[in-house]
Amino acid sequence: xxxxxxxxxxxxxxxxxxxxxxxxxxxxxxxxxxxxxxxxxxxxxxxxxxxxxxxxxxxxxxxxxxxxxxxxxxxxxxxxxxxxxxxxxxxxxxxxxxxxxxxxxxxxxxxxxxxxxxxxxxxxxxxxxxxxxxxxxxxxxxxxxxxxxxxxxxxxxxxxxxxxxxxxxxxxxxxxxxxxxxxxxxxxxxxxxxxxxxxxxxxxxxxxxxxxxxxxxxxxxxxxxxxxxxxxxxxxxxxxxxxxxxxxxxxxxxxxxxxxxxxxxxxxxx
Numbered sequence: 001x002x003x004x005x006x007x008x009x010x011x012x013x014x015x016x017x018x019x020x021x022x023x024x025x026x027x028x029x030x031x032x033x034x035x036x037x038x039x040x041x042x043x044x045x046x047x048x049x050x051x052x053x054x055x056x057x058x059x060x061x062x063x064x065x066x067x068x069x070x071x072x073x074x075x076x077x078x079x080x081x082x083x084x085x086x087x088x089x090x091x092x093x094x095x096x097x098x099x100x101x102x103x104x105x106x107x108x109x110x111x112x113x114x115x116x117x118x119x120x121x122x123x124x125x126x127x128x129x130x131x132x133x134x135x136x137x138x139x140x141x142x143x144x145x146x147x148x149x150x151x152x153x154x155x156x157x158x159x160x161x162x163x164x165x166x167x168x169x170x171x172x173x174x175x176x177x178x179x180x181x182x183x184x185x186x187x188x189x190x191x192x193x194x195x196x197x198x199x200x201x202x203x204x205x206x207x208x209x210x211x212x213x214x215x216x217x218x219x220x221x222x223x224x225x226x227x228x229x230x231x232x233x234x235x236x237x238x239x240x241x242x243x244x245x246x247x248x249x250x251x252x253x254x255x256x257x258x259x260x261x262x263x264x265x266x267x268x269x270x
Contacts, residue, residue, distance in 0.1 A: 010242050014250065018146055022131065022139045029142070030072045030128050037068050037124040040247040043238040044116045047229075056097055060113050063090030064121045075128035091117075123258040124251070130258070133265050140199045144192075144207070145261050148214040149253045151191045152184035153222075159183025168219075173226040185215045206268050213264060214257050221256025225249070 021032035041064045045057050066086035073080040094113045098106035131142040160180020168176040192211035196204045225248055229237065238246025248255075 006242050007244060010244055014241060014244070015150065019143065022143050022146070026076075026128070026131050026137050026139075029131055029139070030076075033124050033127045034065070034068050034072065036247060036251065037121050038064060039240065040120045040124070040237075040251060041116050043240075043246045043248050044120060047232050047234055047237060048112050048116075050232075054103060055109055055113055056094070059090060059093055059097065060116060063087060063094065063113075064117060066090050067117055067121050068125045071122070071125035072128045075132055120248075120255060123255045126258050126262045130262055130265060134269050140195075141202075141265065144195050144199075144210060145214065145257060146254070147195070148188045148191055148211055149218055149257060151187040152215050152218055153253060154184075155187035156180040156184030169223050172223050172230060176223070181215075181219060184219075188215050209264060209268075210261060213260050214253070217260045218253035218257045221253045224256065225252035 017032070021029050038061060041060060042057075045055050045060055049055050049057065063086075066083050067090075069083040070080065070087050073083060091114070094110055098110055101109070103109055127142055130145065131137065131139055133141050156176075157180065160175070160177045160183065163179040163183070164175075164177030166178040167174065168178050168181055188211045189208065192207040193204075196202070196207045225237070229235065236245030237248035240246055241250060244250055
């Protein structure tokens with residue numbers, strides 16, 4: 001009961017913080033997801049360093065901040081050459097510093113460092129574009145992506161835990177089932193229908209498309225994080241969210257969904 005209460009409170013605070021960050025102002029949203037990106041990178045570096053490979057943590061954090069800032073500023077119409085230069089130099093430095101290191105597998109360190117940037121920072125930086133789809137502050141699109149992800153995750157778990165018999169991808173996630181997948185899919189489609197009724201300016205098939213993207217692509221995102229944790233021998237990515245694990249555990253679906261949703265929205269709007 002104590003664990004359930006802790007999980008419920010943490011979940012409620014997490015959901016409320018995301019909703020407020022998205023709905024209040026695009027700049028607040030940008031700062032919020034920038035912090036999330038750095039926390040997620042910290043978890044990624046900590047897990048990798050502890051279990052497999054020594055990484056240049058400080059350089060990765062600085063490069064991650066520069067990459068995120070460059071994308072965020074560009075989304076606001078600001079071509080900030082300083083952050084762009086820092087991002088480029090940071091990525092170059094990831095290669096150069098390995099020349100002076102004693103690691104027997106330097107390109108493994110470089111690969112993991114770049115993976116953290118591509119896998120975590122770039123997807124989260126795209127929230128800045130999604131929230132400004134069409135050139136103005138339109139929080140409902142980004143909020144919808146999160147709502148769809150939450151619906152999919154929650155109902156996939158509930159249905160899978162009660163009815164799950166057929167394994168979805170046992171090699172990487174033994175507990176996930178096809179029953180859970182379709183339970184999450186149905187809930188996400190229902191959420192898309194509700195969004196269609198509540199929000200103007202977006203046709204029903206676009207909402208459905210985002211729901212399908214969230215369910216299908218998000219499932220692969222979930223499995224990808226499970227694959228990473230399985231290789232590293234950890235159950236949770238961190239402890240920052242009591243009862244829920246770490247940032248990567250809560251954003252695993254979204255790290256895959258955000259880039260695809262952004263591409264779809266570009267095509268849909270144009």
